[in-house]
Amino acid sequence: MPQSPVIHTENLRKExxxxxxxxxxxxxxxxxxxxxxxxxxxxxxxxxxxxxxxLTAPTSGAATLLGQPLGDRRARARIGFLPExxxxxxxxxxxxxxxxxxxxxxxxxxxxxxxxxxxxELVGLADRAGTRLSAFSKGMLQRIGLAQALLxxxxxxxxxxxxxxxxxxxxxxxxxIINGLRQEGTAVFLNSHLxxxxxxxxxxxxxxxxxxILRVTSxxxxxxxxxxxxxxxxxxxxxxxxxxxxxxxNIQLESGDGLGLVTLNVSHERSLPQIAQWxxxxxxxxxxxxPQRLSxxxxxxxxxxxxxxx
Amino acid sequence: MMDLGRTVTTVYNIALLTIRETQxxxxxxxxxxxxxxxxxxxxxxxxYILADIQGAAGFRSRxxxxxxxxxxxxxxxxxxxxxxxxxIVIAALLSAxxxxxxxxxxxxxxxxxxxxxxxxxxxxxxxxFVVILALYLLLLAGGVLLIAxxxxxxxxxxxxxxxxLMLLGILTMLSLSILGGxxxxxxxxGALAFMLYATAFIGGWVEQIxxxxxxxxxxxxxxxxxxxxxxxxxWKKASILFQPRxxxxxxxxxxxxxxxxxxxAVVVYGMLYAVILLLLALWSFSRRDL
Numbered sequence: 001m002p003q004s005p006v007i008h009t010e011n012l013r014k015e016x017x018x019x020x021x022x023x024x025x026x027x028x029x030x031x032x033x034x035x036x037x038x039x040x041x042x043x044x045x046x047x048x049x050x051x052x053x054x055l056t057a058p059t060s061g062a063a064t065l066l067g068q069p070l071g072d073r074r075a076r077a078r079i080g081f082l083p084e085x086x087x088x089x090x091x092x093x094x095x096x097x098x099x100x101x102x103x104x105x106x107x108x109x110x111x112x113x114x115x116x117x118x119x120x121e122l123v124g125l126a127d128r129a130g131t132r133l134s135a136f137s138k139g140m141l142q143r144i145g146l147a148q149a150l151l152x153x154x155x156x157x158x159x160x161x162x163x164x165x166x167x168x169x170x171x172x173x174x175x176x177i178i179n180g181l182r183q184e185g186t187a188v189f190l191n192s193h194l195x196x197x198x199x200x201x202x203x204x205x206x207x208x209x210x211x212x213i214l215r216v217t218s219x220x221x222x223x224x225x226x227x228x229x230x231x232x233x234x235x236x237x238x239x240x241x242x243x244x245x246x247x248x249x250n251i252q253l254e255s256g257d258g259l260g261l262v263t264l265n266v267s268h269e270r271s272l273p274q275i276a277q278w279x280x281x282x283x284x285x286x287x288x289x290x291p292q293r294l295s296x297x298x299x300x301x302x303x304x305x306x307x308x309x310x
Numbered sequence: 311m312m313d314l315g316r317t318v319t320t321v322y323n324i325a326l327l328t329i330r331e332t333q334x335x336x337x338x339x340x341x342x343x344x345x346x347x348x349x350x351x352x353x354x355x356x357x358y359i360l361a362d363i364q365g366a367a368g369f370r371s372r373x374x375x376x377x378x379x380x381x382x383x384x385x386x387x388x389x390x391x392x393x394x395x396x397x398i399v400i401a402a403l404l405s406a407x408x409x410x411x412x413x414x415x416x417x418x419x420x421x422x423x424x425x426x427x428x429x430x431x432x433x434x435x436x437x438x439f440v441v442i443l444a445l446y447l448l449l450l451a452g453g454v455l456l457i458a459x460x461x462x463x464x465x466x467x468x469x470x471x472x473x474x475l476m477l478l479g480i481l482t483m484l485s486l487s488i489l490g491g492x493x494x495x496x497x498x499x500g501a502l503a504f505m506l507y508a509t510a511f512i513g514g515w516v517e518q519i520x521x522x523x524x525x526x527x528x529x530x531x532x533x534x535x536x537x538x539x540x541x542x543x544x545w546k547k548a549s550i551l552f553q554p555r556x557x558x559x560x561x562x563x564x565x566x567x568x569x570x571x572x573x574x575a576v577v578v579y580g581m582l583y584a585v586i587l588l589l590l591a592l593w594s595f596s597r598r599d600l
């Protein structure tokens with residue numbers, strides 16, 4: 001049976017008066033996928049998520065969540081959501097807060113009793129079950145909010161900047177929780193501008209700027225592309241540079257200690273063995289062939305641009 | 311049918327949450343404490359005023375007994391008048407920021423993304439506030455009536471119906487401020503609710519004075535203002551129900567005695583007002599962006 005996407009959107013658009021917050025959101029997130037949503041501040045990430053969650057009505061376009069139209073309650077019963085502004089009813093204790101949201105999910109008391117201690121344990125707040133949220137630190141609030149998003153064993157979890165209030169240990173905890181969700185086949189839609197987080201957790205990413213999706217790609221594919229290669233070759237000559245033209249661009253040659261130091265950009269990883277074969281067949285001595293991949297931050301700037309918006 | 315069951319459960323859960331919030335944020339305790347203080351002062355005042363009158367008159371003749379009744383009636387009605395005003399103000403204060411505050415802080419986001427209808431959240435809050443306000447009204451008004459009865463043996467007439475009308479007036483204020491809260495900021499909503507109440511209040515005076523002077527324009531103006539916000543006119547209706555016939559012969563100034571008598575239709579109007587504004591609130595909140 002073919003898997004149906006957990007999120008499917010077509011030309012979703014949101015205008016606030018004359019301001020276009022999201023111009024065209026067309027994307028698909030598959031079951032069990034960890035999907036990163038990347039973009040600078042004000043790019044429309046949060047508005048996009050709010051449309052998917054039914055908090056904000058799209059101006060135009062169509063979308064389904066778990067196969068149901070936006071706002072459908074059957075779909076909402078199977079999603080979890082940790083908002084960017086993790087403000088909750090702070091006069092509740094941690095356990096009461098989870099119990100309330102379990103009730104709102106329509107969970108039976110027995111199910112709530114079973115899952116709440118487990119979740120408190122998972123987010124490291126088991127010893128704070130009876131503490132009111134008003135006494136919680138920012139990081140603790142974010143963690144209890146995360147527990148709230150997992151109450152109903154969701155098929156899809158929306159996390160809006162889930163590590164913004166967390167210290168390195170807290171971030172590691174969130175990463176391990178996301179990895180746990182991946183193993184259970186739960187899809188995660190992750191909004192973040194912490195590129196290192198995305199790099200460590202996501203399968204695919206979408207780059208968004210000014211309300212438009214610029215590119216959707218898997219991180220593995222990004223790794224393969226646009227590889228910067230460094231070669232050290234014995235006895236370099238003019239035909240070396242000419243010959244390398246067929247594999248890549250931006251070829252630079254520096255000579256020193258009798259070896260030629262060549263750098264070039266190739267469009268895909270599969271060029272690497274071809275370069276090695278060609279060099280050997282042409283009789284060059286190959287001392288070094290090292291691919292250097294761009295970090296996600298460099299990719300981000302390459303795709304989004306380094307211009308500050310608004 | 312299952313859907314109805316879910317709705318009832320959700321509304322009940324939100325109502326319970328609303329009541330627990332007033333308790334946890336110590337609103338309930340402060341209000342209770344102040345209510346007890348109010349009753350204490352009322353009781354002492356009632357006692358000493360009555361003692362003074364009875365002592366001076368010697369309390370022998372029939373007209374003295376009638377004077378006692380008049381004073382007891384006046385004091386009881388004054389007490390209820392203040393309570394009515396107080397509970398209306400509390401209704402507005404409690405509810406004005408209840409929705410807008412959660413929207414502004416985004417606390418509402420995690421609630422309404424659950425598998426529930428948005429309107430169920432509003433209905434639940436409304437219900438929670440109704441329970442709190444009704445109990446508070448019953449406590450304060452019951453206290454005043456008991457004190458008056460215990461000290462003087464005097465009891466207003468039509469107590470359940472009159473209290474019902476007071477509660478209806480309070481509910482019109484509650485629905486108004488809940489509706490405002492679905493779209494306005496807390497401060498704007500509070501200002502709106504209080505200003506409409508004040509407008510109806512002053513309109514009520516204009517109507518009474520207009521009736522004394524037989525000025526129809528003034529009376530119409532008063533009626534129009536009570537259509538905008540009927541809480542005050544419902545109090546007037548209640549006060550007529552409470553008052554025994556002897557009051558007709560005594561000159562006591564408004565707002566305790568009513569010259570221009572509200573039509574019975576105000577009761578129906580009040581009910582429609584409370585219900586329709588609540589329905590509008592449910593609709594308005596379901597349709598807004600959060």
